[in-house]
Amino acid sequence: MTAAADACAVSEAAADSDVAISARGLTRRFGDLIAVDALDLQIAPRSIYGFLGPNGCGKTTTVRMLTGLLTPSAGEVRVLGHRLPAEAEILKRNIGYMTQKFSLYEDLTVLENLRFVASVYGLEPHDAKSRIAELLGTYALEPLKHQRAGSMSGGQRQRLSLAAAILHRPALLFLDEPTSAVDPEHRRDFWERLFDLVDAGATILVSTHYMDEAERCHRLAILENGHKRADGSPAELMAAMGAHVLEVEGPYLRQTKTALTALPEILSAAQLGSRLRVLVRDRITEPERWLKELPVARDLTQIASVRPSLEDVFVTCTGQNRPQDQQREANEVAA
Amino acid sequence: MKALRRILAILTKELLQLRRDRVTLAMVIMIPLIQLMLFGYAINTKVRDIPAALVDQSNSALGRVLAQTVEATQVVRFTEHYADIAAAEDAIREGRVRAAFIIPADLAQRVARSGSVRPELATPPATDRELSRPVAQWLVDASDTVIAGAIKGLRGMPLAELMREPVNRTVPTFAVALLFNPSQRTVVNIVPGLVGVILTMTMIMFTSAAIVRERERGNMEMLINTPVRPIELMIGKILPYVGIGLVQAGIILGLGHLVFAVPLYGSLLALACLTLVFIGASLSLGLVLSTIAKSQLQATQMTIFILLPSIMLSGFMFPYEGMPLAAQHIAEILPATHFIRAIRAVLLRDARLEDIQEDTLWLLGFMLIGLLLASLRFNKRLG
Ligand SMILES: Nc1ncnc2c1ncn2[C@@H]1O[C@H](COP(=O)(O)OP(=O)(O)O)[C@@H](O)[C@H]1O
Ligand SMILES: [Mg+2]
Numbered sequence: 001m002t003a004a005a006d007a008c009a010v011s012e013a014a015a016d017s018d019v020a021i022s023a024r025g026l027t028r029r030f031g032d033l034i035a036v037d038a039l040d041l042q043i044a045p046r047s048i049y050g051f052l053g054p055n056g057c058g059k060t061t062t063v064r065m066l067t068g069l070l071t072p073s074a075g076e077v078r079v080l081g082h083r084l085p086a087e088a089e090i091l092k093r094n095i096g097y098m099t100q101k102f103s104l105y106e107d108l109t110v111l112e113n114l115r116f117v118a119s120v121y122g123l124e125p126h127d128a129k130s131r132i133a134e135l136l137g138t139y140a141l142e143p144l145k146h147q148r149a150g151s152m153s154g155g156q157r158q159r160l161s162l163a164a165a166i167l168h169r170p171a172l173l174f175l176d177e178p179t180s181a182v183d184p185e186h187r188r189d190f191w192e193r194l195f196d197l198v199d200a201g202a203t204i205l206v207s208t209h210y211m212d213e214a215e216r217c218h219r220l221a222i223l224e225n226g227h228k229r230a231d232g233s234p235a236e237l238m239a240a241m242g243a244h245v246l247e248v249e250g251p252y253l254r255q256t257k258t259a260l261t262a263l264p265e266i267l268s269a270a271q272l273g274s275r276l277r278v279l280v281r282d283r284i285t286e287p288e289r290w291l292k293e294l295p296v297a298r299d300l301t302q303i304a305s306v307r308p309s310l311e312d313v314f315v316t317c318t319g320q321n322r323p324q325d326q327q328r329e330a331n332e333v334a335a
Numbered sequence: 336m337k338a339l340r341r342i343l344a345i346l347t348k349e350l351l352q353l354r355r356d357r358v359t360l361a362m363v364i365m366i367p368l369i370q371l372m373l374f375g376y377a378i379n380t381k382v383r384d385i386p387a388a389l390v391d392q393s394n395s396a397l398g399r400v401l402a403q404t405v406e407a408t409q410v411v412r413f414t415e416h417y418a419d420i421a422a423a424e425d426a427i428r429e430g431r432v433r434a435a436f437i438i439p440a441d442l443a444q445r446v447a448r449s450g451s452v453r454p455e456l457a458t459p460p461a462t463d464r465e466l467s468r469p470v471a472q473w474l475v476d477a478s479d480t481v482i483a484g485a486i487k488g489l490r491g492m493p494l495a496e497l498m499r500e501p502v503n504r505t506v507p508t509f510a511v512a513l514l515f516n517p518s519q520r521t522v523v524n525i526v527p528g529l530v531g532v533i534l535t536m537t538m539i540m541f542t543s544a545a546i547v548r549e550r551e552r553g554n555m556e557m558l559i560n561t562p563v564r565p566i567e568l569m570i571g572k573i574l575p576y577v578g579i580g581l582v583q584a585g586i587i588l589g590l591g592h593l594v595f596a597v598p599l600y601g602s603l604l605a606l607a608c609l610t611l612v613f614i615g616a617s618l619s620l621g622l623v624l625s626t627i628a629k630s631q632l633q634a635t636q637m638t639i640f641i642l643l644p645s646i647m648l649s650g651f652m653f654p655y656e657g658m659p660l661a662a663q664h665i666a667e668i669l670p671a672t673h674f675i676r677a678i679r680a681v682l683l684r685d686a687r688l689e690d691i692q693e694d695t696l697w698l699l700g701f702m703l704i705g706l707l708l709a710s711l712r713f714n715k716r717l718g
Contacts, residue, residue: 070717093562105554108348119344122562217501
């Protein structure tokens with residue numbers, strides 16, 4: 001009992017301090033594979049922090065280490081003031097975790113699942129009852145409460161998972177690719193709810209491979225092959241991108257693209273319908289003029305400088321080591 | 336208090352899942368019901384009506400009477416008749432009959448000679464080859480020792496009737512008083528044992544899949560992220576099945592009593608305590624297996640690995656004392672051995688709780704160690 005009380009006190013203190021999660025040199029190996037490589041993280045409380053990266057870049061592995069489910073191969077982690085993995089059990093009361101794959105019971109109904117979660121987290125019966133009623137309302141689950149989880153749609157399951165993850169009012173919430181099974185409209189709704197939670201004082205760590213989702217985070221880390229390639233707010237990242245973004249139009253875009261990509265000054269060229277989005281390295285000071293003077297520019301009907309997007313940031317910071325790969329990965333991430 | 340709430344949460348969840356699983360629920364009732372009927376009627380160590388061939392070389396009235404006398408024992412039934420021994424041997428090889436009865440051509444003389452033996456001599460002097468020649472011969476497919484034994488039992492059958500003489504009542508060397516099962520019905524011994532075998536099967540089967548299933552269905556990552564403690568999880572997972580085990584034991588013993596007139600002598604308290612600790616021991620053994628198995632298929636294989644020796648070595652099929660010492664040592668590890676020994680004592684011999692306390696305490700210890708082991712083995716980490 002005293003241990004639990006202490007734990008609450010500690011987590012309260014941690015939530016008020018200026019870091020919810022801090023990690024140094026966080027590393028996880030699976031045999032020869034380094035899934036997460038020397039990750040340094042500082043995550044502020046009452047904010048949404050994003051992990052952006054393609055499949056297999058180590059998002060789930062990192063989240064599992066931060067929740068205490070997976071023991072790091074190396075590195076130091078403090079979550080809500082608790083040292084992991086030693087204090088993982090105490091931490092469990094104060095965190096919520098929505099797994100990438102649906103992990104509630106498919107053969108139980110919405111209500112049964114929520115009641116189960118309420119009891120394992122030790123909520124008092126009357127508290128559990130009102131909390132479940134509240135969540136059924138907030139997450140539009142009231143009409144579905146007697147439906148089995150296994151027979152629900154992706155969006156409905158996602159709302160149930162989120163409701164279950166926050167049922168015990170955790171200070172810190174981990175969401176692992178929460179919207180991957182959901183259509184864009186539901187994604188908007190979902191993010192509205194996340195901001196409501198942050199407003200109420202929660203800290204949220206969310207992993208995603210959607211650019212538009214990453215753009216909604218207060219801060220984010222771009223992960224690639226277990227490495228952190230960038231860390232900052234979307235605006236900061238765009239400002240510090242190290243490349244100019246141009247959009248060009250012309251009749252032979254496929255050929256233009258091939259010719260441009262071959263140039264060392266061009267980081268990438270990607271077709272967007274009738275336009276080509278071209279990333280030009282920073283060392284070219286006047287990119288529009290520079291491009292106009294290129295031989296390939298003869299056919300181009302229009303060249304314009306545009307605002308960078310997070311996708312551009314992603315391309316510039318993950319492409320550097322493997323220029324051949326950059327296009328494929330960028331497409332994968334954007335998909 | 337919170338621990339209790341968490342145990343209750345797991346227990347409720349298990350019950351809900353069980354209720355949704357119609358097939359499993361039907362099996363809970365059908366397994367004991369059907370197995371009881373099957374074993375109750377089928378398993379009988381008293382062998383009757385073995386199909387046999389008759390080769391009557393004497394072709395005489397005396398031969399026919401002899402054959403009838405043999406059939407009258409009900410041990411064999413002559414389904415085939417052959418003129419020569421070779422044909423009978425073929426029939427045995429092909430499996431059409433299990434034995435052949437060969438009546439020699441000189442049957443009359445042999446009977447006469449054996450008849451001339453003085454009634455006061457129990458057996459003819461072995462030194463006298465002529466007098467000690469048997470009247471007829473059996474060829475037996477002895478690969479099944481039970482059948483061979485039954486026919487060997489016919490060796491000394493009296494032939495007085497054949498010689499139209501008053502039956503010469505032989506005085507047995509020993510008197511045998513048949514306690515507890517005077518009418519020698521196999522089912523009396525089988526039914527209590529069947530409780531042990533069926534509970535071993537269903538209880539281990541249920542829990543051996545318990546942890547693996549959470550893993551396979553992807554619920555584990557959520558479950559281990561909650562504050563539930565391993566021991567709470569284990570207790571919550573076995574409690575629903577304790578009730579099921581009691582229902583199954585009730586079905587077998589109740590029907591065994593009603594249909595097969597198996598006596599239920601002992602005290603209800605002893606029976607309840609014994610059955611409870613046995614159910615607990617089997618369930619916790621299943622949990623330990625569940626923490627080892629990586630898939631439900633592996634869990635099933637492990638269940639069978641335990642189930643087979645529990646049937647063969649526990650005393651259910653063969654008397655425990657008749658087994659080689661090594662087999663007895665292995666059998667002692669199995670909860671079924673202790674349970675079957677004790678429940679037979681309670682039901683058939685009216686043993687009281689203190690008479691079976693050794694086995695009961697052993698099962699209790701097994702259960703506690705199993706629970707502890709399963710909890711220690713269960714890791715709230717993915718790696
Ligand atoms: N339990 C495991 N055993 C071996 N390799 C693993 C395990 N979990 C993850 N990996 C590997 O680690 C890498 C990162 O995986 P993951 O963290 O799941 O990526 P993401 O969630 O970003 O898609 C992948 O190459 C994956 O194959
Ligand atoms: Mg993942």
